Amino acid sequence: MAKQLHPTPMLDQLESGPWPSFVTGLKRLAKDKDYVVDLLGHLEHSYETRKGYWKGGTVGVFGYGGGVIPRFTEIKDEKTGQPVFKDAAEFHTLRIMPPPGMHYDTATLRKFCDIWEKYGSGLIALHGQSGDIMFQGCTTENVQPAWDEINEMGFDMGGAGPAVRTAMSCVGAARCEQSCYDEAKAHQKIVNNFLDDIHRPALPYKFKFKFSGCGNDCMNAIQRADMAVIGTWRDNMKTDDELGKKWFAKHGMNELINDVVNMCPTRALQVKDTKDVRKDAHISAVAINDTQSLEIDNKDCVRCMHCINVMTGALGPGKDKGATILVGGHGHLKIGATLGTVVVPFMDLKTEEDYDKLVELAQNIVDFFAENALEHERTGEMIERIGLVNFLEGIGLDPDANMVNCPRSNPYIRTDGWDEEVARINAKKQAAA
Amino acid sequence: MAQPQMRKPVEYFLDNKKFLHPKLAANYGNWKYHDRPRPGVLHHVSNTGDEVWTVRAGTQRQMDVHTIRLLCDIADQYAEGRVRFTIRSNIEYIVSDEAKVGPLIEALEKNGFPVGGTGNSVSMVAHTQGWLHCDIPGTDASGVVKSMMDALFEDFKKEEMPNRVRLSTSCCEINCGGQADIAVIIQHTKPPKINHDLVANVCERPAVVARCPVAAIRPALVNGKPSLEVDEKKCVCCGACYPPCPPMQINDPEHSKLAIWVGGKNSNARSKPSFHKLVAAGLPNNPPRWPEVNAIVKKILDTYKADARPWERMADWIERIGWPRFFEKTGLPFTKYMIDDWRGSRYNLNASNHVRF
Ligand code: HEM
Ligand code: SF4
Ligand code: SF4
Ligand code: SF4
Ligand code: SF4
Numbered sequence: 111m112a113k114q115l116h117p118t119p120m121l122d123q124l125e126s127g128p129w130p131s132f133v134t135g136l137k138r139l140a141k142d143k144d145y146v147v148d149l150l151g152h153l154e155h156s157y158e159t160r161k162g163y164w165k166g167g168t169v170g171v172f173g174y175g176g177g178v179i180p181r182f183t184e185i186k187d188e189k190t191g192q193p194v195f196k197d198a199a200e201f202h203t204l205r206i207m208p209p210p211g212m213h214y215d216t217a218t219l220r221k222f223c224d225i226w227e228k229y230g231s232g233l234i235a236l237h238g239q240s241g242d243i244m245f246q247g248c249t250t251e252n253v254q255p256a257w258d259e260i261n262e263m264g265f266d267m268g269g270a271g272p273a274v275r276t277a278m279s280c281v282g283a284a285r286c287e288q289s290c291y292d293e294a295k296a297h298q299k300i301v302n303n304f305l306d307d308i309h310r311p312a313l314p315y316k317f318k319f320k321f322s323g324c325g326n327d328c329m330n331a332i333q334r335a336d337m338a339v340i341g342t343w344r345d346n347m348k349t350d351d352e353l354g355k356k357w358f359a360k361h362g363m364n365e366l367i368n369d370v371v372n373m374c375p376t377r378a379l380q381v382k383d384t385k386d387v388r389k390d391a392h393i394s395a396v397a398i399n400d401t402q403s404l405e406i407d408n409k410d411c412v413r414c415m416h417c418i419n420v421m422t423g424a425l426g427p428g429k430d431k432g433a434t435i436l437v438g439g440h441g442h443l444k445i446g447a448t449l450g451t452v453v454v455p456f457m458d459l460k461t462e463e464d465y466d467k468l469v470e471l472a473q474n475i476v477d478f479f480a481e482n483a484l485e486h487e488r489t490g491e492m493i494e495r496i497g498l499v500n501f502l503e504g505i506g507l508d509p510d511a512n513m514v515n516c517p518r519s520n521p522y523i524r525t526d527g528w529d530e531e532v533a534r535i536n537a538k539k540q541a542a543a
Numbered sequence: 544m545a546q547p548q549m550r551k552p553v554e555y556f557l558d559n560k561k562f563l564h565p566k567l568a569a570n571y572g573n574w575k576y577h578d579r580p581r582p583g584v585l586h587h588v589s590n591t592g593d594e595v596w597t598v599r600a601g602t603q604r605q606m607d608v609h610t611i612r613l614l615c616d617i618a619d620q621y622a623e624g625r626v627r628f629t630i631r632s633n634i635e636y637i638v639s640d641e642a643k644v645g646p647l648i649e650a651l652e653k654n655g656f657p658v659g660g661t662g663n664s665v666s667m668v669a670h671t672q673g674w675l676h677c678d679i680p681g682t683d684a685s686g687v688v689k690s691m692m693d694a695l696f697e698d699f700k701k702e703e704m705p706n707r708v709r710l711s712t713s714c715c716e717i718n719c720g721g722q723a724d725i726a727v728i729i730q731h732t733k734p735p736k737i738n739h740d741l742v743a744n745v746c747e748r749p750a751v752v753a754r755c756p757v758a759a760i761r762p763a764l765v766n767g768k769p770s771l772e773v774d775e776k777k778c779v780c781c782g783a784c785y786p787p788c789p790p791m792q793i794n795d796p797e798h799s800k801l802a803i804w805v806g807g808k809n810s811n812a813r814s815k816p817s818f819h820k821l822v823a824a825g826l827p828n829n830p831p832r833w834p835e836v837n838a839i840v841k842k843i844l845d846t847y848k849a850d851a852r853p854w855e856r857m858a859d860w861i862e863r864i865g866w867p868r869f870f871e872k873t874g875l876p877f878t879k880y881m882i883d884d885w886r887g888s889r890y891n892l893n894a895s896n897h898v899r900f
Contacts, residue, residue: 120831127693130655132685135607156674156683157830162714162794164678172549172769181676203676207794209559212628216615218562221627223608232608236628240717241671246605246676254549261552281627282847284559284567284589285595285637287574294559301556309554325811331628332816333809340811353576369854375813416812420854423576441718443783444756446885447818454782486754 112144116151120158122210139232143528146231148198149247155185157193169202169250171257174309177267178253180202200249201231205268206241206260207301210279210321212237221263224355226420229256240318241278242268245340250537266305272486273311274304274476280321282341288418289323289339290431291459296468297321303469307476314483317476318440324427325415331439331450336489338436338450339468341459345430347418349396354424358398367397368415378410379417396424432458433468437475437501438490451498453505455512474505508538564625564637566595582702584644595706596638598622598647600656601667601692601699604632605675605685613654621647631667631709633660652823657700665698665708665844669721673714677726679785680714681729681799682828687712691727694841701779705851708844709808720757722740722807724857725843727836729828733798734778735791739765741746744787746771755781801826805869806858807842816859821881822869846873865899 115137124133125168133150140146150389156162185194193199222243223231226232230249239243243265248256257267268276281287282293300319307313320331323341331338358366373377384474387395395403406417406425420427424456435448435457454471458464475489482504483492493501500507560568570589577587585597603610604637614634618626621643622636628633634656638644648658660666668691673678673684689831691710692699698708711720711726720726742748748771753759759777763770771791773784803826807819812833822843826835851860852874861869 123688123831124689127689128696129689129692130601130603130656130657131689132603132607133689135603135605135610139607140607153675153683157686158683160799160828160830161794162674162680164679164784166678171552173552179676181678190874194649201676207556208628209557209562211559211563213559213564213567214626214628215560215562216624216626221614223611227608234608234611235605236602236611236632236634237630239671239721244605247826257552258550261550264553264557266554266556276629279881283572284563285574285597287576287587287858289572289574292572298556298558306557309552321875325815327809327811330721330809333812350576365853368852373813373854374746412811414811414813416854424576426576436878441721443781446618446887449816449818475811484753485750500864531886 111142112142112147115140115147116154118150119152120149123276136233136329141231145247145249146195146198146233147233148195148203152183152185152195152198152201164201168271169253171254171267174267174298176270176273176309176311178206178257178268179205180250185498194531198247201246202248202250204230204245204253204257205238205240205270205276206245207268207276208237208241208243208278210297211281211284215264216461222260222309225256225259229259238510240268241276257533267309269308269311269316271311272313272315273317274307274313275307275316275323276308277301277319278329279321280323280328282321286323287422288326288341288415290426290427291323291339291344291433292465293321293323293339293341295465296339296433296459299465300472303473304476310428311435313480315486315488317479317489319472325413327418332436333436333439333447333449334441335450336437336479337472339433340436341431341433342413343428343431344456346392346394347406347411347428348426349394349406350424350426351397353394354398354404354421357421357424366404370404370420372413373416375414375416376410376412377405378412380405380407396421431460432456432464435471436501438488438493440488442488443490444487445494448494450490451493451508452513453498453502453507455510471505478504481523508535562625564595564623565638566593566639566748567637579662579702582664582700583648592639594639596641596644598636598638598644598651598658599633599660600651601657601660602632602634603655603685603689604667604670609779613866614656616645617650617654623649628661629666631660631669632669637733651727654876655745657696659702661702663706663708665701665704665710667699667713668692669709671713671719675713676835678706678780679717679793680733681782681794682714682801683863684712684714684720685779685832686831687727687836691837691840694837695844698844704844706854706856708773708847708857710840717783722819723818724805724807724819725840726804726807727840728802728804729780729799730802730824731780731793731795731796731799731823734759734773734775734780735782735784735793736788736795737773738792739740739768739770741790742788743768745790750790751784751788754787756781756783760784762844790863796828799828800824801828801833803836803839803843808858810856810858813854813859814854814862822873823875824878824880843873843875844895867899873881
């Protein structure tokens with residue numbers, strides 16, 4: 111039996127309404143945990159005064175420099191200096207890395223619950239915005255034993271502080287027909303390569319990887335990852351006449367024109383009589399009925415995914431699959447939020463060696479970041495400060511017209527290296543031919 | 544000897560194969576297409592002819608162990624003991640027998656987990672930590688989200704929006720919640736209050752000075768002690784100086800206000816990914832239900848629902864109708880605070896004769 115609940119008239123109001131309530135969950139835990147009784151009191155105090163009352167500190171586990179987020183209460187009795195909610199005076203969180211795609215079996219989840227009921231508050235966030243399983247609420251002395259048991263289950267701690275952070279990958283190949291590479295494999299290989307940089311923060315600032323299987327970017331990689339791996343393909347879109355006809359029979363010509371053809375951002379689509387479809391290596395077409403087809407000029411397609419999303423199965427990513435690599439997405443303050451910038455327009459991701467090359471590229475990028483970023487500077491800010499060209503030269507990548515929306519329009523540039531650069535690029539082209 | 548009893552961690556990152564539903568493992572990388580038989584349910588068909596149904600349900604994200612065990616019981620009974628979570632903390636059950644879909648939905652809803660969040664619905668709000676756990680929060684996150692999802696409950700359960708709608712909330716301008724069709728973010732509106740007695744002992748002053756994005760912080764001597772001062776005209780009230788220097792208190796129950804941003808998306812579908820843009824600010828931080836914020840979110844959503852064409856995301860819709868009409872239709876006032884004056888702001892100005900009436 112735990113102690114009596116503090117009155118929580120404001121939090122109580124978050125128990126009404128149809129959406130599942132975290133307050134109801136906390137109250138359930140409070141039935142046998144003094145810890146959660148005081149946590150509810152602490153939170154109610156925030157609601158009353160409209161202020162937060164946690165401050166950081168240093169709490170960790172043996173062998174690692176990061177991964178625990180320490181929290182100590184600032185609600186103290188004015189006279190004695192003692193915490194008002196003493197049973198919840200410490201509320202540390204363990205960040206644990208989820209499996210790629212965030213799949214679980216129930217035995218694993220139940221084991222998590224048992225461990226966190228024993229050592230922690232019993233509150234688990236599946237998941238934090240950074241991807242981690244957040245085991246929320248633990249005292250300093252319980253952090254180590256809780257971690258030992260979680261680690262013995264085969265789970266490792268995530269990143270915090272100026273470190274490589276926990277990565278995320280979409281459901282991808284496991285259950286999505288749009289997937290253009292093995293997201294889980296890329297995720298696993300890269301994270302395993304960077305474990306030391308995850309556990310022992312020594313970078314200028316955080317560095318995040320995210321993996322999305324296609325341009326729908328379900329993992330929000332372009333906005334939130336320092337290195338975003340977003341699947342795409344190079345050859346013609348896959349088509350299926352049977353599913354094309356089925357889609358058309360259900361949706362009709364108006365929807366085809368308004369929702370598919372007119373919404374293609376590059377006007378790569380046209381409706382044609384099947385006999386008039388162009389015969390060309392980069393043209394593909396899907397039948398919509400016995401006489402008409404949707405023609406796709408794959409040279410004009412930017413793989414935005416729209417038509418494929420609308421006509422799933424009738425259209426699909428091609429066979430020559432891989433990923434576009436973008437660098438520098440983040441939500442940081444100095445230069446405002448930035449999206450990732452293309453640094454590799456296409457990277458093959460088919461063989462084991464291809465995946466090794468991806469890891470190698472990631473290592474080059476993190477090394478360059480470690481050596482050249484200022485303290486508390488993310489990759490996007492670093493690139494803005496030094497310019498994309500210096501970044502590309504630093505990691506040995508060639509410029510490509512896919513890296514820009516348009517060439518420069520401002521005239522303030524020295525071009526006295528022009529001839530050498532043209533010669534270098536032409537020689538490279540010839541060597542490749 | 545140093546702490547001989549300590550156990551060395553085993554460092555590795557795991558393979559997910561053992562967690563996959565057997566049908567997902569068997570058809571890995573071999574899916575052909577999917578459709579949505581009803582809101583909250585996805586139906587995937589493999590090239591081998593295998594089929595799976597996915598049932599998606601909303602959760603409160605910060606779950607107590609009893610809730611998680613209940614979700615596990617349901618998985619054991621209907622979904623071969625496997626689940627997965629989405630980036631927005633929805634839970635997904637993979638079912639290989641269509642006959643189990645109906646009873647699974649019933650079991651979830653009976654236990655208070657709404658089924659939905661697929662296709663053209665308003666999915667669960669991506670959110671941050673707030674008063675429950677963060678050290679710089681201007682407001683709560685779980686509470687704001689709970690009250691928003693109560694208000695948007697039917698929009699989660701139905702697929703009646705023009706395209707999918709993704710929301711996020713953040714409890715400070717750092718915006719851990721991320722870009723979204725509609726983002727609710729608290730703004731500090733007053734410069735930090737400095738407790739000069741503590742600065743010298745607590746803060747590494749050059750690091751704090753370097754942290755400020757607008758160079759508003761300078762070292763200063765106050766009452767004979769080394770401290771810091773803020774040029775209040777320059778300060779953008781971002782709060783970045785607080786984590787390295789807690790005596791620079793930025794939280795302020797009165798003057799921290801909520802703002803609403805729209806038109807962000809990370810997907811590349813149709814238009815390129817975009818950032819959300821400011822459309823309302825100065826809303827009171829009003830726990831436990833934040834009614835002023837919810838009213839505006841609802842108004843924007845209703846307008847979008849009524850006015851956008853099929854497949855237009857919030858950003859696509861506004862691109863078509865233009866910002867003047869967005870403000871007209873939603874009734875929100877356009878103020879000088881919406882004209883960007885940060886780096887790169889010229890790209891946001893209208894350098895053309897394109898004007899809407
Ligand atoms: C010491 C103060 C800070 C704490 C305790 C903190 C904590 C966190 C936590 C817990 C998350 C994950 C949110 C969740 O899982 O629900 C997060 C994410 C994030 N934080 Fe912080 N944060 C702090 C300071 C900052 C600062 C100063 C910045 C940038 C200026 C920042 C930028 C971000 C971003 C961009 C994310 C989202 C990451 C993503 O997209 O995956 N944080 N932070
Ligand atoms: S990013 Fe693409 S491949 Fe990955 S889950 Fe989303 S739609 Fe599927
Ligand atoms: S995927 Fe290609 S063809 Fe389809 S809408 Fe996008 S750009 Fe157009
Ligand atoms: S948005 Fe701000 S207050 Fe909220 S979790 Fe992120 S850093 Fe903390
Ligand atoms: S709140 Fe932001 S802008 Fe103001 S002084 Fe602090 S760091 Fe600088």
